[in-house]
Amino acid sequence: MNKRNGVGGALVLSTMAAGFMLLGPEKASAAEGPPAISNNEAEKVNQTLRYGHKGMSVKSLQLELKALQFYTGKVDGVYGSDTQAAIKEFQFVHHIKVDGVAGPMTLRRLYFTNEAKTYQQFTSTKLLSGDKGTQVVQVQEKLQKLGYYGYSVDGIFGPLTKDAITHYQQRYGIKADGVAGPDTLKHLFANQNVKGKTIVSKKLHVEGKKIVSKKVKNETTHSVDASVMGVAKQLVGTPYKWGGTTPSGFDCSGFLQYVYAKKGFSIPRTVSDIWNFAVSVSKPSVGDLVFYQTYKKGPSHAGIYLGNGQFIHSGSKGVTISKMNTSYWQQRYLGSKRIVQYN
Structure with missing residues (x-):
């Protein structure tokens, strides 16, 4: 049975059929996890594949997911995190319990579903206020x-x-x-x-x-407290070093990462990644980050807000304290963000 692969209208052979032609009988081993499964269609769907399993059944599964454009990883017969994620996406689209396990219900839907419709359904899925189901x-x-x-x-x-x-x-x-x-x-x-x-x-x-009238749990997110200032200020005078992440020398983001780590907060390594990682705030509080656009478009420099319009950062002169209202920093200011831990 020929199906469309959803790209340029080209025709491809169903991977279920391809599995019969190319994969041949499976040979089980203790390392493979699942028992040996023949290529009989009934047996093909009456099995359960999950994270950690290996073998030709998993390879066939990956081929089918790839044809449906849910899976872009290597077809290696290893049921890893990418395969698990692809199964979860497929289950969501088909209103199956999303558990990342390829059981009989998931496999039946997978091997006997129109591919173009499935992919189109997923890429157009959008849930918003007022939706139910x-x-x-x-x-x-x-x-x-x-x-x-x-x-x-x-x-x-x-x-x-x-x-x-x-x-x-x-x-x-x-x-x-x-x-x-x-x-x-x-x-x-x-x-x-x-x-x-x-x-x-x-x-x-x-x-x-x-x-919703039941008693609500207290919010358990937390942000860096004001004591972060003490950690940062101890480092004033530390020289600037490109790629530096220790008190022997810091670059901009290396300084931030070091200071926040001292307070038990893990943040990304680059300014742009920190910008995407943090939560926007309309006005900075002590311990929040202030971002600037300097040598390139977008966030390229950041410091820690100390209060009273001042921030501490590692720039060309090393770790220093600067005023936000100077003409240089004012015209380059992008916004403030907060580092929040959710666990």
Whole structure:
């Protein structure tokens, strides 16, 4: 049976059929995990493949996912994180429980589904305020598991769900619009992070038409406290060093990373990555970051806000304290952001 691969209208052979022709009978070994499976269609779908499994069954699975454009990794017969993420995306599209395990229901849908329709459905999936249904339930369950949603899973995309999506997008540098579009959904269901403490608002909200009246957990996100100033100020006078990350010499982001690490906060290495990692604030508080556009377009320099319009940073003169209202820094200021830990 010929199917379209969704790119330029070219025809490709179904990977299920290709599996019969190219893969041949499977040979099990103790290292492969799953038992040997023949190429009989019934047996092909009546099995369960999961993370850590290896063998021809996994290779066939990857080929099918690749034809559906859910999988872009290497077809190596190893059920790793990329294969697991692809299965999760497929399950979400088909309203199957999103667990990353390729069980009989998932495999039946996978091997007997029109590819072009499947891919189009996924790339056009967008959940937003007012939506209801199974997909919203799956999103809420995943957000809850990761610690971003602390309310009942009701399948209603209301203010609580939008708030949770926005928090998640801000945390991972995705456009923070509160809409669960393809980019957000792919990232969400591929996320393997250990659950942190639940982030919820301290207010009562109305989710759809349902009033959430149960006692709300206190917000457990936390930002760097004012004691960060003490750590930073001890380093005044440290020379500037390109690529430097220690008190023998710092570059801009190396200084920030070192200071925040002393307070137990892990942040990215480059200014642009820190910009995407941090949460925007309208006005900086002590311990927040202030960003500037200097030698290239976009955030290229940053420092730690000390209060009273001053910030500490590592520049050409080493670690120094500067005033934000000088003409040089004023005209290059991009905004302020906060480093927040969610677990």
